[in-house]
Amino acid sequence: MAKEKKLETMEEVISSINHACTLARNLLDLPYLANQAATLSLSIGEIIKTLSDTKERLMILSQHDHTSKPSFAHEIVHQPQMGATSMQEWLSSSYTLTMDALLQAPRSTIPDDVKTLTETNMMDKDAMEALPSRSRKSRKVDLEKRTTMVPAPQFGNTEIPPEDGFTWRKYGQKEILGYKYPRCYYRCTHQKLYGCPAKKQVQRLDDNPSIYEVAYRGNHTCHMSSTAPLSLPPQQGGGGLAPAAADAGGGPSTSRFGADYPVVDMADAMFNSGSSSGNSMESLFPPTD
DNA sequence: GGGATTTGACCTAT
DNA sequence: ATAGGTCAAATCCC
Numbered sequence: 001m002a003k004e005k006k007l008e009t010m011e012e013v014i015s016s017i018n019h020a021c022t023l024a025r026n027l028l029d030l031p032y033l034a035n036q037a038a039t040l041s042l043s044i045g046e047i048i049k050t051l052s053d054t055k056e057r058l059m060i061l062s063q064h065d066h067t068s069k070p071s072f073a074h075e076i077v078h079q080p081q082m083g084a085t086s087m088q089e090w091l092s093s094s095y096t097l098t099m100d101a102l103l104q105a106p107r108s109t110i111p112d113d114v115k116t117l118t119e120t121n122m123m124d125k126d127a128m129e130a131l132p133s134r135s136r137k138s139r140k141v142d143l144e145k146r147t148t149m150v151p152a153p154q155f156g157n158t159e160i161p162p163e164d165g166f167t168w169r170k171y172g173q174k175e176i177l178g179y180k181y182p183r184c185y186y187r188c189t190h191q192k193l194y195g196c197p198a199k200k201q202v203q204r205l206d207d208n209p210s211i212y213e214v215a216y217r218g219n220h221t222c223h224m225s226s227t228a229p230l231s232l233p234p235q236q237g238g239g240g241l242a243p244a245a246a247d248a249g250g251g252p253s254t255s256r257f258g259a260d261y262p263v264v265d266m267a268d269a270m271f272n273s274g275s276s277s278g279n280s281m282e283s284l285f286p287p288t289d
Numbered sequence: 290g291g292g293a294t295t296t297g298a299c300c301t302a303t
Numbered sequence: 304a305t306a307g308g309t310c311a312a313a314t315c316c317c
Contacts, residue, residue: 170294172309185308189293201308 149205150212166220168200180206190222197221 150164168186176183181204188196197218205211 169292171311173295174307174309177306183307187309 145215145217147213147215150214152210152212164200164214166198176203179203181209188220188222194222 167189169189169191170184170186172185173182174185184202186200186202188194188198190196191198198220199217201215201217203213203215205213
């Protein structure tokens, strides 16, 4: 009896995962991701909720069956420093931070422990406009600076910040006074190709190495990652979008999708994949054709 | 061979 | 003078 009930519940779990996958796939059908912020937020919020509910069901299942082999939900519960709530919060925060980076917009929802560390610096526009042109371009006051706190990946290589949807090329690293860890400087990979002015600085916090302070400067004018198939028409106006998987922190890393922990890998792929060889969403949902 | 990373030197703001 | 940001040659890696 209990076994039949469990099978029934597992079917619901699988159904929920399928539902989340369908929702995620639907995101790819949006013609202009950058112009669909509200739709994206709703859809991904539902994806996260669905996966969270699924995870809770699995945890309940695992709690009711201590003698069975550990499920992946069981593994999640036993991730160091990663309880059920914090997992959900981490997924939410990762999504929020990533989408904010994608959409170049101020953040709205950040977990409290991270939010307290968060700040947004905007350069004084009058001062910017008054600046004379300099021979050496893109100095620190040229572009507005948007600072976000990004939690380090909980899976895979935790030495690099999670991907933010763009591809970056490191062009410098410097020891900064008062910081234990060096600051890394990145520019958009497509600066040469498209003249994309986007840059970012990544600073690991001394007191909390699991948090990265990521400062963005400039908007992306590139359209797509060269590593991703071109499927969108050229963006009208500035502030383009490159929704390809990115190597956010420097060195390449490999996707590691497996059958063992599908939800974890999905979350990992959506938020942390450092694969530089394509769209992480496509890794999750290969074209059906 | 080409692209990415490393790292010391250089430039500019304060 | 100093610190932060960028350049560019050297090196690494695929």
